[in-house]
Amino acid sequence: MQTITLNGLTKVYGKEKIPAVNEVSFSVDQGELFGLIGPDGAGKTSIFRMLTTVLLPDGGGATVNGFDVVKDYRQIRSSVGYMPGKFSLYPDLSIEENLSFFATVFNTTIEENYHLIRDIYVQIEPFKKRRAGKLSGGMKQKLALCCALIHKPTVLFLDEPTTGVDPVSRKEFWEMLKRLKAQNITIVVSTPYMDEAALCDRIALMQDGKILSIDTPANIVSAYPDQLFAVKADRMYALLSAVARYDNTINSYAFGEYAHVSLPAALGQEAAGAALKNWLAQTGLEALEVFPTEPTIEDCFIKLTMDHLASAKN
Amino acid sequence: MENHKNGRGEEVSIRADKLTKQYGDFIAANAISFEVYKGEIFGFLGANGAGKTTAMRMLCGLSTPSSGSATIAGFDVYKETEEIKKNIGYMSQKFSLYEDLTILENIRFYGGIYGLSRGELREKSAALIARLGLQGEANKLVASLPLGWKQKLAFSVAVLHQPRIVFLDEPTGGVDPVTRRQFWDLIYQAADQGVTIFVTTHYMDEAEYCNRISIMVDGSIAALDTPHRLKQQFGVASMDEVFYQLAREAKRADG
Amino acid sequence: MTQFTTFIKKEFYHVLRDRKTLLILFGMPVVQILIFGFALTNEVKNSKIVIADEAKDEVSTAIIRKIEASRYFEIEKAVANRQQIETVFKEGKVKVALLFPANFSKDLLHQNKAQVQILADATDPNHATALTNYLSSILQDYQSELNENQAIPYRIVPETRMLYNPQLKGAHNFVPGVMALVLMLVCVMMTAISIVKEKETGTMEVLLVSPFKPVLVILSKAIPYLILSLVNVGSILLLSVFVLDLPINGSLPLLLAESTLFIITCLTLGIFISIKTASQQTAMLISLMGMLLPTMLFSGFMFPIENMPIPLQVISNIIPAKWYYLIVKDIMIKGLGFEAIWKETLILVGITLFLFAISLKSFKIRLA
Numbered sequence: 001m002q003t004i005t006l007n008g009l010t011k012v013y014g015k016e017k018i019p020a021v022n023e024v025s026f027s028v029d030q031g032e033l034f035g036l037i038g039p040d041g042a043g044k045t046s047i048f049r050m051l052t053t054v055l056l057p058d059g060g061g062a063t064v065n066g067f068d069v070v071k072d073y074r075q076i077r078s079s080v081g082y083m084p085g086k087f088s089l090y091p092d093l094s095i096e097e098n099l100s101f102f103a104t105v106f107n108t109t110i111e112e113n114y115h116l117i118r119d120i121y122v123q124i125e126p127f128k129k130r131r132a133g134k135l136s137g138g139m140k141q142k143l144a145l146c147c148a149l150i151h152k153p154t155v156l157f158l159d160e161p162t163t164g165v166d167p168v169s170r171k172e173f174w175e176m177l178k179r180l181k182a183q184n185i186t187i188v189v190s191t192p193y194m195d196e197a198a199l200c201d202r203i204a205l206m207q208d209g210k211i212l213s214i215d216t217p218a219n220i221v222s223a224y225p226d227q228l229f230a231v232k233a234d235r236m237y238a239l240l241s242a243v244a245r246y247d248n249t250i251n252s253y254a255f256g257e258y259a260h261v262s263l264p265a266a267l268g269q270e271a272a273g274a275a276l277k278n279w280l281a282q283t284g285l286e287a288l289e290v291f292p293t294e295p296t297i298e299d300c301f302i303k304l305t306m307d308h309l310a311s312a313k314n
Numbered sequence: 315m316e317n318h319k320n321g322r323g324e325e326v327s328i329r330a331d332k333l334t335k336q337y338g339d340f341i342a343a344n345a346i347s348f349e350v351y352k353g354e355i356f357g358f359l360g361a362n363g364a365g366k367t368t369a370m371r372m373l374c375g376l377s378t379p380s381s382g383s384a385t386i387a388g389f390d391v392y393k394e395t396e397e398i399k400k401n402i403g404y405m406s407q408k409f410s411l412y413e414d415l416t417i418l419e420n421i422r423f424y425g426g427i428y429g430l431s432r433g434e435l436r437e438k439s440a441a442l443i444a445r446l447g448l449q450g451e452a453n454k455l456v457a458s459l460p461l462g463w464k465q466k467l468a469f470s471v472a473v474l475h476q477p478r479i480v481f482l483d484e485p486t487g488g489v490d491p492v493t494r495r496q497f498w499d500l501i502y503q504a505a506d507q508g509v510t511i512f513v514t515t516h517y518m519d520e521a522e523y524c525n526r527i528s529i530m531v532d533g534s535i536a537a538l539d540t541p542h543r544l545k546q547q548f549g550v551a552s553m554d555e556v557f558y559q560l561a562r563e564a565k566r567a568d569g
Numbered sequence: 570m571t572q573f574t575t576f577i578k579k580e581f582y583h584v585l586r587d588r589k590t591l592l593i594l595f596g597m598p599v600v601q602i603l604i605f606g607f608a609l610t611n612e613v614k615n616s617k618i619v620i621a622d623e624a625k626d627e628v629s630t631a632i633i634r635k636i637e638a639s640r641y642f643e644i645e646k647a648v649a650n651r652q653q654i655e656t657v658f659k660e661g662k663v664k665v666a667l668l669f670p671a672n673f674s675k676d677l678l679h680q681n682k683a684q685v686q687i688l689a690d691a692t693d694p695n696h697a698t699a700l701t702n703y704l705s706s707i708l709q710d711y712q713s714e715l716n717e718n719q720a721i722p723y724r725i726v727p728e729t730r731m732l733y734n735p736q737l738k739g740a741h742n743f744v745p746g747v748m749a750l751v752l753m754l755v756c757v758m759m760t761a762i763s764i765v766k767e768k769e770t771g772t773m774e775v776l777l778v779s780p781f782k783p784v785l786v787i788l789s790k791a792i793p794y795l796i797l798s799l800v801n802v803g804s805i806l807l808l809s810v811f812v813l814d815l816p817i818n819g820s821l822p823l824l825l826a827e828s829t830l831f832i833i834t835c836l837t838l839g840i841f842i843s844i845k846t847a848s849q850q851t852a853m854l855i856s857l858m859g860m861l862l863p864t865m866l867f868s869g870f871m872f873p874i875e876n877m878p879i880p881l882q883v884i885s886n887i888i889p890a891k892w893y894y895l896i897v898k899d900i901m902i903k904g905l906g907f908e909a910i911w912k913e914t915l916i917l918v919g920i921t922l923f924l925f926a927i928s929l930k931s932f933k934i935r936l937a
Binding site for chain 1: 571572575576579582583586587770771772774775776777778779780781934935936
Binding site for chain 2: 194253
C-alpha cells in the first residue's frame with residue numbers, strides 16, 4: 001500500500017519563478033523508511049512543507065494517507081508527525097512542558113502514548129526540568145522527535161534531523177528510527193549526509209529540485225556504470241591535477257585521504273588499474289597506491305550530478 | 315622572521331605548548347600541545363563544547379591564554395597579536411561575505427582591510443574572478459549566488475592577502491558533493507603553494523580530507539595523527555567511527 | 570478547551586520567564602507615570618519675569634515690590650511699555666511678563682476694579698500655567714490685603730494670555746495619554762512579537778501541522794496580553810490616584826470597559842502586524858515607528874490636534890489612541906458618563922471591526 005504519492009509536484013519561488021521543486025514524482029510504501037538525500041537547496045524542505053500541507057504546490061499534486069495535500073489538509077494535519085529543519089521547540093519551556101504542550105495541541109496526553117516515546121524519552125527524562133534552550137543538540141533532537149511522535153502519527157516527516165548533531169547522537173538517532181519503523185510507522189527523512197543514505201530502505205537522490213535517482217541504496221550502488229579506483233600519492237594537489245589529465249578518466253575527485261578515479265568498465269579491472277598506476281608514476285608522483293574500490297552513495301551522487309550537468313549543457 | 319624547524323626539518327607554522335584557557339573553575343582548553351607544519355592541512359575536530367572554538371580563538375590572537383605558550387607563523391600569541399592577524403586568513407561557514415554587496419565590492423572591501431594598494435587590488439580581484447570563472451557575475455550581489463560558489467569565493471577572499479595560515483571554521487557543511495570537491499581543490503592548491511590550512515569542524519567527512527587530525531574531547535586533545543593511522547589504530551573504516559569511540563566517553567560533549 | 574487553556578498557560582510561561590519583557594511590561598507604566606508626574610512638573614523658583622509698568626503709581630509699585638520679595642520670581646527687566654515686552658520675550662530668557670496699564674490705580678480706586686495683563690510663553694504649557702498661577706496668587710494676596718478694611722472690595726482682574734499655545738492643551742492630562750501609550754506598546758508590540766517569534770523558531774510550522782485550528786493559535790496569543798494589559802491599566806490608575814492625587818471623577822466600571830475595548834483594538838492591530846511580517850525585527854520596527862510614534866503625535870496627548878494643519882488633523886482620526894485618549898479624559902477628568910463618549914466608543918468599535926476583518930482576510934493557514 002502506498003502511503004505517500006507525489007505526482008509532478010512543483011514549487012516555484014520569487015518573481016523569476018525559479019523552481020525549488022521541479023515536477024517531482026515518487027511514492028512511499030506503508031511502513032517504509034524513505035530518505036531524501038541532497039545538499040542544501042535541493043528542494044528537500046519544500047517537499048516536506050508541501051506534504052505536511054503548510055505550503056501550497058504550484059503544480060502537480062500529492063497525497064498522504066490517501067488525502068490530498070491541498071483539499072484535505074485538515075485530515076493530514078491530524079494524522080502526521082512533523083519535525084521541521086530546526087528543532088522547533090520553545091527554548092524557555094522545560095523538556096516536560098514542551099512535551100505536554102505539544103501533546104495537548106494534538107488532543108492527547110503524554111500518558112496515552114507514552115509507550116511510543118518511552119525508549120527515547122527515558123534518555124532525556126533525568127533532565128526534564130531543564131529548559132529546552134539549555135539542551136545540547138543531541139538532546140534537543142530527541143525531544144523534538146518525542147514531540148513529533150506524541151500523538152501517534154501514521155506518517156513521520158523528519159527534515160534534516162541529524163544536521164549539526166554530533167556523530168554519537170546521529171548514530172543513536174538512526175537506531176531510534178529503526179525501532180519506530182518496526183512499529184509500522186512510515187518515515188520520510190531528509191539528510192545532506194550521504195553516509196546516512198545506506199540506513200534507509202529506499203532513497204531519492206536530489207539536486208536542484210530534481211530527482212537524480214530513486215531506488216534502494218544497494219541498487220543505486222550496483223547501477224554505477226564505471227569502474228572506480230582509489231588512488232593515493234605523496235602530494236595530493238599534484239595527484240588531483242594528474243588524474244584529471246589522464247586520458248581515460250571519466251571523473252576524478254578527492255575522496256577523503258584518497259582520490260577517486262572512474263574509468264570505463266570496458267577496459268577491464270586489472271589492466272585499467274595497472275595502466276593508471278604506470279601513467280601516474282611517469283608524472284613523478286611517489287608513494288603511489290592504486291586499487292579498485294566499491295562506489296559509495298556519494299560516488300553515485302557525483303556521477304549522477306556530472307551526467308545531469310552534462311545533459312543540461314547539451 | 316626566523317625559521318622555526320622541527321627535528322625533521324619541516325617548517326613549523328603553528329606551535330602550541332600546554333596552551334590552557336580557564337574560565338573560573340571551568341577549563342575550556344586543558345594544556346593542549348601540537349605542531350602544524352607549513353603547507354599542511356590540519357583538521358581540528360571536536361563535538362560542540364569540546365573546546366575547539368576556545369582553542370582557535372587563542373591561536374587567532376582573539377583571546378589571551380590563561381597559561382602555556384603558542385606561536386603562530388613565528389609570532390607570540392601573548393605579545394604579537396597584531397602581527398598574527400596580518401599573517402592569517404579566516405573563513406567561517408556562518409559569516410564571511412556581505413550578502414548585500416556585489417562580488418567585486420566584497421573582494422575590494424576585504425582587500426582594503428588588509429591594506430592592499432589600489433593597483434594590487436585591481437590585479438588580484440581580476441585574477442580571482444577569472445580563476446573562479448565568475449567574470450559574468452562580478453557585479454552581482456553575493457546573495458544571488460549558490461551556496462557552493464559563495465564558499466569558494468569566501469575562501470578565495472580569505473587568502474587574497476596571501477596569509478601564511480588560513481583558519482577555516484566548518485567550511486563545507488551542507489554543500490553538494492561536486493561543489494565540495496571544487497572547494498577542496500582550492501584548499502589543496504593553496505596548501506600546495508605553502509599556505510598552512512587549519513580546519514575546525516565537527517563534520518567527520520570533512521576530516522577525512524585533512525593531512526593530520528587532532529580530536530578534542532572535554533578540553534584536551536584525545537587523539538592526533540593522520541586519518542589513515544587513526545582508523546588503523548581504532549580498527550575502524552571511517553573517521554566517523556573513530557570520533558564515535560572517542561566522544562562516547564565524553565562528559566561535556568554534545569550528546 | 571484544554572487545548573486553549575494549555576496554550577494560554579504556555580504563553581504566561583513565556584512572559585513570566587523573560588525578565589526583560591517582564592520589566593518592560595510592568596516597569597514601563599510605573600516609570601512613565603512617575604516621569605510625567607514628577608520630572609516634567611515644573612516647580613517655579615526664581616523665574617525671570619519682565620514687568621512693564623505703564624502706570625508707575627503707588628499700587629503698581631507695591632505689587633512689583635511684592636513680586637520681587639517672593640521666592641518665585643526674579644525681575645529680569647523693567648521696561649516702559651507693551652512693545653518692549655515682546656522684544657524681551659523674543660530673546661527667550663523670560664517666560665512671563667506682567668503689564669500694568671497706564672490708568673491702573675485710578676481704575677482700581679475709582680471703579681474698584683482694574684485690569685493687569687499677564688503674558689506667558691506657552692510653548693511649554695505646564696510651565697506657563699504654573700507661572701501664571703503663581704503670579705495670579707501674588708495679585709490675589711495683595712488684593713485681600715487691600716480689602717481688609719474696605720467696604721466695597723477692590724478687584725484686580727488679571728487678564729492672562731497664553732502665547733503660542735493659547736488653549737494650553739496637554740497640561741496635566743498626561744495620565745490618559747500614558748495609558749494610551751502603554752496599552753499601545755504592550756498590546757501591539759508584545760502580541761506582534763510573540764506571534765512572529767513562533768514563525769522564526771519554526772514552532773509555528775509544527776502548530777500549523779496539528780489539528781489545533783490556526784485561528785485559535787493566534788487568538789490564544791491575545792488572551793494573556795489582554796489580561797496583562799488590564800493589570801497595567803489597574804496599576805496606572807492606582808498610581809495616578811494614590812501617588813499623583815489625580816482622582817477618577819467618572820465611573821470606574823465605564824473606564825475599565827472602555828479600556829478593555831481599546832486593548833482589543835490594539836491586540837487586533839498587533840495580530841494584523843504579526844500576520845504581515847516574518848521577523849521579530851520588522852514587527853518591532855513597525856510597531857514602534859508605525860504605531861507608537863503616531864500615538865504620541867496624533868493622540869492629542871503631547872501636541873494639540875487643533876493646531877495641526879488640516880491634513881494631519883484628518884490623519885489623527887484613524888489613530889485609535891486619539892479616541893481612547895478623549896474617552897479617558899472625559900471619564901477620568903471631566904467625570905462625564907457614557908452619553909458624552911458614545912460617539913468615540915462607536916468609532917473605536919468600528920476601527921476594531923475593520924482591523925479584525927482585514928486580519929481574518931489576510932490570515933493564512935499555510936506558511937507562504
